[in-house]
Amino acid sequence: MSSPPSVVLNTGREMPVLGLGTYKLCGPEAVFQAVDAALAAGYRAFDSAAVYRNEADLGRALRELLPKYGLTREDVFITSKLSPKDQGEKAMKGALHSLSQLDLGYIDLYLIHWPGTQGLPVADQRNPGNRAQSWLRLEELHGQGKLRAIGVSNYTAAHMRELMQSCRVPPALLQVEFHPRLCQLELRSLCKEHGVCFQAYSSLGKGELLADPLINEVANSCKRTPAQILLRWAVQQGVPVLPKSSNPDRIQKNTEIFDFSLRDADMDRLSALDCGHRFCWDPSEVA
Template sequence: MADQQPSVLLNTGARMPLLGLGTFRLRGAEDTERAVDAALAAGYRSFDTAAVYRNEAELGRALHALLPKHGLTRADVFVTSKLGPRDQGPGAGEGCAQSLERLALGYVDLYLVHWPGTQGLPVGDRLNAGNRAESWAALERFHADGRFRAIGVSNYTPGHLRELLRECRVPPAVLQVEFHPKLAQGELRGLCGETGVCFQAYSSLGAGALLSDPVVRAAAAGCGRTPAQVLLRWAVQQGVPVLPKSSQPERVAENGRVFDFHLSEEDMGRLSALDCGEKYCWDPSAVA
């Protein structure tokens, strides 16, 4: 990675930046290019997309256009995408191929199964488990020939992850889930630590709800930072990679300034004490 960005070592031997740009709800060529340009300028070297975000092609084109401007090459950035729930199971191979085609970057650094369920199936249907296994086998094939440099999962519960670890030939490199002070995911983090899976956060701001939390605001006032920076710092100070998202260049840059300060032990403790299991995003716990 260029500029020696703070990173974590994956079980593949590759390094993944601690800070990445999330692109959920980032749509349109102009907005995508503006956000990517701001991110590259601010030092971001990781970009996260998904088939269901419908912006893989825009992200690929933006990187092609902007990497030379910033003196970078494809090898300097880490790109993640994800298999959509509609492609879970029999359609997984085609879904993987379509992501590669839309991104047009030659390879994907990390490709995830986005959701443990299958679009169109009831959450309790046991066919979901068979489809997950079939999807993982497809990801393993793309990993074997280098088109996916690493593979992993998103929104898996401890049960889903244990099931995968029992059956897989290639272990997942990353588990990406909702993570913030009100959802500390202790069991999942412990399981990841025991099995060599990198635990990665999304929705670090609690879908924006935590920006007004009194504990968060007090910590921000105490260290002269924004609530968003405090929430992101709370994660990266624990070694958890984060994926803040914004289409506004100034906010992208602001979110990237999380490596030049530390939260005190007292603030870390007060933030961690907010944990109450509250989810602001999707809940996969009912998926069989």
């Protein structure tokens, strides 16, 4: 396929709507094979994190594989994230470690992974100060060009409002869990108001949504897979997605979401599944 469509971040930089998630993708060989399959399928964005422990393997795979596909560093968009253990005074060191591990010259998008701090209770009142300190360090590295864009992950509406009131550089992106059972309407509205890109993770609900009867009904009527329906539901609303897989066939199939549309009635039926259900961690209790 040709490269997936892109969205324009508030930095002016384009980011592909489809990226490869790399959570739980571990080991040099597994990362290499997944990146090879993804580049062959047309992926140009890759999402990692310090806590995934695969930044070095991802960077090495890209350095080796980009020439094979006639690509350069500028042709791919790399996201990584600050570990919760580095929240606060260790943020500069943590971000520089990610830069060193990836070894790709710069990171296109770097996120604060979690609003809390590893080792502190979620209600601890040091959490707001720690994430504010982290943001200052990311702003500094952004100013140096080492982090081309900066943003956050797993922030609630309250965390976002707090950040928007204090930041010098506004976040380019918010990455959160998003699927038909968790439509995140308040967060999406807030992001739209402030020009922040809203990006989905866990679009398939850790795989559990693939068995949902309505999603399968829509998939059968469209002659598509349940995964393709879930990804299409998001991108049809302008929400970028990061499906993760190490299976070359699934990696390819996850790109096949731009040559069909869901009917408005099916979009509405899928969105009506919204019940606030999370398959992943809940940040709402973090002070």
